[in-house]
Amino acid sequence: MKAFKDSILHLITETSTNLPPDVRRAIQSATNREDAGTRSALALGTITDNIRTAEENVSPICQDTGMPTFILYVPVGANQMKMTQAIHEAITIATKQGKLRPNSVDSLTGENTGDNLGRGTPVIHFHQWERDEIDARLILKGGGCENKNIQYSLPCELEGLGRAGRDLDGIRKCILHAVYQAQGQGCSAGFIGVGIGGDRTTGYELAKEQLFRSVDDQNPNDSLAELEAYIVEKANTLGIGTMGFGGNTTLLGCKIGSMNRLPASFFVSVAYNCWAFRRQGALIHPETGEIINWIYKDTSPQSTEKVTIDQEEREAAPTNNREVVLTTPITEEQIRNLKVGDVIIINGLIHTGRDALHKHLMDHDSPANLTDGVIYHCGPVMLKDDKGTWHVKAAGPTTSIREEPYQADIIKKFGIRAVIGKGGMGPKTLAGLREHGAVYLNAIGGAAQYYAQSVKQVDGVDFLEFGIPEAMWHLQVEGFAAIVTMDSHGNSLHADVDKTSLEKLSLFKDPVFK
Numbered sequence: 001m002k003a004f005k006d007s008i009l010h011l012i013t014e015t016s017t018n019l020p021p022d023v024r025r026a027i028q029s030a031t032n033r034e035d036a037g038t039r040s041a042l043a044l045g046t047i048t049d050n051i052r053t054a055e056e057n058v059s060p061i062c063q064d065t066g067m068p069t070f071i072l073y074v075p076v077g078a079n080q081m082k083m084t085q086a087i088h089e090a091i092t093i094a095t096k097q098g099k100l101r102p103n104s105v106d107s108l109t110g111e112n113t114g115d116n117l118g119r120g121t122p123v124i125h126f127h128q129w130e131r132d133e134i135d136a137r138l139i140l141k142g143g144g145c146e147n148k149n150i151q152y153s154l155p156c157e158l159e160g161l162g163r164a165g166r167d168l169d170g171i172r173k174c175i176l177h178a179v180y181q182a183q184g185q186g187c188s189a190g191f192i193g194v195g196i197g198g199d200r201t202t203g204y205e206l207a208k209e210q211l212f213r214s215v216d217d218q219n220p221n222d223s224l225a226e227l228e229a230y231i232v233e234k235a236n237t238l239g240i241g242t243m244g245f246g247g248n249t250t251l252l253g254c255k256i257g258s259m260n261r262l263p264a265s266f267f268v269s270v271a272y273n274c275w276a277f278r279r280q281g282a283l284i285h286p287e288t289g290e291i292i293n294w295i296y297k298d299t300s301p302q303s304t305e306k307v308t309i310d311q312e313e314r315e316a317a318p319t320n321n322r323e324v325v326l327t328t329p330i331t332e333e334q335i336r337n338l339k340v341g342d343v344i345i346i347n348g349l350i351h352t353g354r355d356a357l358h359k360h361l362m363d364h365d366s367p368a369n370l371t372d373g374v375i376y377h378c379g380p381v382m383l384k385d386d387k388g389t390w391h392v393k394a395a396g397p398t399t400s401i402r403e404e405p406y407q408a409d410i411i412k413k414f415g416i417r418a419v420i421g422k423g424g425m426g427p428k429t430l431a432g433l434r435e436h437g438a439v440y441l442n443a444i445g446g447a448a449q450y451y452a453q454s455v456k457q458v459d460g461v462d463f464l465e466f467g468i469p470e471a472m473w474h475l476q477v478e479g480f481a482a483i484v485t486m487d488s489h490g491n492s493l494h495a496d497v498d499k500t501s502l503e504k505l506s507l508f509k510d511p512v513f514k
Helices: 002-017 021-033 039-057 080-096 168-182 200-210 222-235 311-315 332-336 355-361 407-414 427-436 448-452 493-508
Strands: 067-075 123-129 134-141 150-153 156-158 162-164 190-196 251-258 267-273 278-284 291-294 323-327 343-352 374-376 381-384 390-394 418-421 439-442 455-462 472-486
Touching: 002 039, 002 080, 002 134, 002 278, 002 291, 021 039, 021 251, 039 448, 039 472, 067 080, 080 123, 150 156, 150 168, 150 200, 156 168, 162 168, 168 190, 168 222, 168 251, 168 267, 168 493, 190 200, 200 251, 200 267, 222 251, 343 418, 343 439, 355 407, 390 448, 390 455, 407 427, 427 439, 427 472, 472 493
Parallel strands: 067 123, 190 251, 323 343, 343 374, 374 418, 418 439
Antiparallel strands: 067 134, 134 278, 150 267, 156 162, 190 267, 278 291, 343 472, 381 390, 439 472, 455 472
8 A cells, every 4th residue: 555655646746736637738828829928928928938837846836736636546455445545645745845735624514634644635536447457537627716616507597698407508508608707816817627417426426527627638528519619619709718817718628527417407517617627537556556657647648749839939929918026015005006017026025815804804803913014815835944944835826706805994004015826806895996006916826836935935925824825924025926807996807807707708698509
């Protein structure tokens, strides 16, 4: 079992730090399709750099290493209890090594276990088969994209699309709506797995299983193959784009499966996955426990095809985005001079804060002076060295909309000038930005290595009892880049993209499939 544990640890490390070739190719193709110099092109360039850096440093691609979900096919007679124990040990080691962020939280107490173990975590599905080898697959699906999963019960009424009935065309409408509702909050451009039928539980399981398919495989069901191609084509006309910035690519892949259902129930379940599509698999020898072969590294039918990107030409492309350098603390005058689309480079002290901190600050003082400061929606991966010094291993943004109930009040209470996150925020925050002189800065979701490089020093931490992701980290940054997407004048790129994409979605309300 030691060799099997080591193989699982290797699988976890590969999944967290090294995107498979089919996913990389999809991202490269999206970059080639994007207009040079746009916000989406800049975001895709950052994503490409982040992928390369994560592989070189053997560090997490995204700081949210998600819910580890394993699917294992094992020979008859395999001891699944010992295999589960070995997987748990590998998860613990990977967490200590910083390949996984401690993400297992008690739902009642809010306590983080610190080792990614707990009731329900990690998720492990065993299946027996007659082959004499172990097929072990892992997906790391972060909370931001997990929150954009959605399930429909047909028939239903859908915004922009009207009635979706119990037929293939109703399914089509549900899937398109699922892409629309995700906007940039799931770190688009993304991938979706769709499960048709089943009950509420098995429908979602089927949807997630589709994410284990290769990006460029062919669905054996002709009707579903046609629907998959249609969804990708039409979703990319919605104009949501990378990070919800607008652009030519909103969806990188769509995989659909179906199963039988009860006569009274007709569910369409959609599992949304971000561009950081971290899934990998390995064939493992059942006796030695060693890896025989990797599943996704070279199985794609086009794995030898190289997509070229003229990087110098793209970097030299003209852009309408103004670049502004700000050093904390930031004045209201500086903030009022910013507008949507400006690229901001931040130097100085910033403070991380997520759900637990925002809830706490509503009724308590801050241990740090936040006046004219910056709060960063981020749950980093942190490791402490032998001397007791903390180091940032990954530090990308989390989805900001979760803080919508708190953000405007906290901006007012503490005099915050800038909020950094991803996916944008709602009307209450927009009004708060305008009233109190602050901006929302959209960092590139998933680009955890890119942003970790900008952190030059960890000044300290408060509320470590909340757990590493939810603690308040005080970070000295240099060259931290983000884009103004909500300014202090009442303008919101996110609201604009939502409106225009809904208008484009409505073009697909007429029946297509019978």
